[in-house]
Amino acid sequence: MKKCLALLLSALLLFSCAGVAFAAEETDSFGAYEHVFIIGIDGLGASFDKVDSPNFDRIFADNAYRHDAHTEYITTSAQNWGSILTGVSYDTHGFTNDWCEKNERDSTSDNNSIFYYARQAFPDAELVSFNNWDAINHGIIENDLGVKKINRGTDPLVTDAIVRYFEKGNTPKLMFVQLDSVDHAAHTYGGYSKQYYSAAEKADVFLGDIYDAIDARGLMKDSLFILVADHGETTNGHGGQTKDESSAILAVAGHSVNQTVLNEDVHNRDVSAIALYALGIEQPEHFVSSVPADLFGESREKTVEENPMSPALRGLRKLLYVFVRMVNLLVSVFDKK
Numbered sequence: 001m002k003k004c005l006a007l008l009l010s011a012l013l014l015f016s017c018a019g020v021a022f023a024a025e026e027t028d029s030f031g032a033y034e035h036v037f038i039i040g041i042d043g044l045g046a047s048f049d050k051v052d053s054p055n056f057d058r059i060f061a062d063n064a065y066r067h068d069a070h071t072e073y074i075t076t077s078a079q080n081w082g083s084i085l086t087g088v089s090y091d092t093h094g095f096t097n098d099w100c101e102k103n104e105r106d107s108t109s110d111n112n113s114i115f116y117y118a119r120q121a122f123p124d125a126e127l128v129s130f131n132n133w134d135a136i137n138h139g140i141i142e143n144d145l146g147v148k149k150i151n152r153g154t155d156p157l158v159t160d161a162i163v164r165y166f167e168k169g170n171t172p173k174l175m176f177v178q179l180d181s182v183d184h185a186a187h188t189y190g191g192y193s194k195q196y197y198s199a200a201e202k203a204d205v206f207l208g209d210i211y212d213a214i215d216a217r218g219l220m221k222d223s224l225f226i227l228v229a230d231h232g233e234t235t236n237g238h239g240g241q242t243k244d245e246s247s248a249i250l251a252v253a254g255h256s257v258n259q260t261v262l263n264e265d266v267h268n269r270d271v272s273a274i275a276l277y278a279l280g281i282e283q284p285e286h287f288v289s290s291v292p293a294d295l296f297g298e299s300r301e302k303t304v305e306e307n308p309m310s311p312a313l314r315g316l317r318k319l320l321y322v323f324v325r326m327v328n329l330l331v332s333v334f335d336k337k
Contacts, residue, residue: 031280043183045232055208100139191233
């Protein structure tokens with residue numbers, strides 16, 4: 001009898017260990033990241049595919065992207081940055097450029113930003129937003145969440161502020177960035193001008209500088225890095241519903257991101273759902289954004305043992321441990337007999 005119990009105990013222990021390994025292998029990417037960095041480049045539409053972009057290539061070549069993700073049907077900045085940050089459509093949040101420049105919001109407002117949900121989930125976390133166009137910090141991101149808001153009037157100044165921020169040892173849980181010079185070039189010279197493409201190439205340099213500043217802090221191994229645009233451009237600006245205006249870059253890099261061209265149904269507003277999912281925050285029911293089904297896959301960097309377990313399998317393991325202890329007790333009883 002004692003030998004049988006010993007064998008049973010060994011089998012249970014092996015099953016328990018197998019359950020742990022199985023749980024790790026099957027774990028999805030919900031809550032798999034410590035930090036999320038969202039880099040927004042205003043006006044960077046599908047034509048970015050024609051630009052020499054070595055930094056984009058090295059960051060996203062083995063990850064997921066789409067050059068023509070859908071935008072809101074009104075292709076202006078506040079409508080789209082609002083959707084990207086709140087997870088709802090323009091028809092729901094109603095932001096306009098003029099409104100965001102003149103009004104502030106707080107946490108009692110409707111359609112809270114992802115910073116609101118990050119603050120609820122991580123009360124002591126560092127949250128930061130760097131912007132060229134300060135209407136985002138003023139009228140979209142709430143003013144009572146303790147988000148550090150940094151506004152600079154040019155993209156080089158924004159990028160320099162970000163680099164210095166990380167050089168000082170900061171480790172934000174969630175960071176949003178908005179660069180504006182690509183859109184400015186389109187308004188001044190046209191969406192397909194050489195000045196526009198030159199600005200897009202320069203934006204790729206800023207993208208690389210920001211990524212490298214984060215990586216130098218040793219954060220990228222646990223971070224999701226996202227590039228997104230609010231809208232595309234035409235020769236006469238933007239705001240309408242043409243294909244060029246309503247197509248925008250969306251790219252995602254991280255240790256569990258699939259190497260893929262994202263499905264053609266992806267929207268720029270899906271960034272809000274992706275960011276919350278990566279941080280382990282349940283998506284609010286009113287969101288119309290979603291995590292693309294083809295975005296995440298098995299982790300390529302973490303070992304099986306390092307992957308987190310699902311709550312259900314964690315509970316099963318606890319029950320197995322209790323059962324093993326009971327078997328141990330029975331073994332000791334038989335030993336005494």
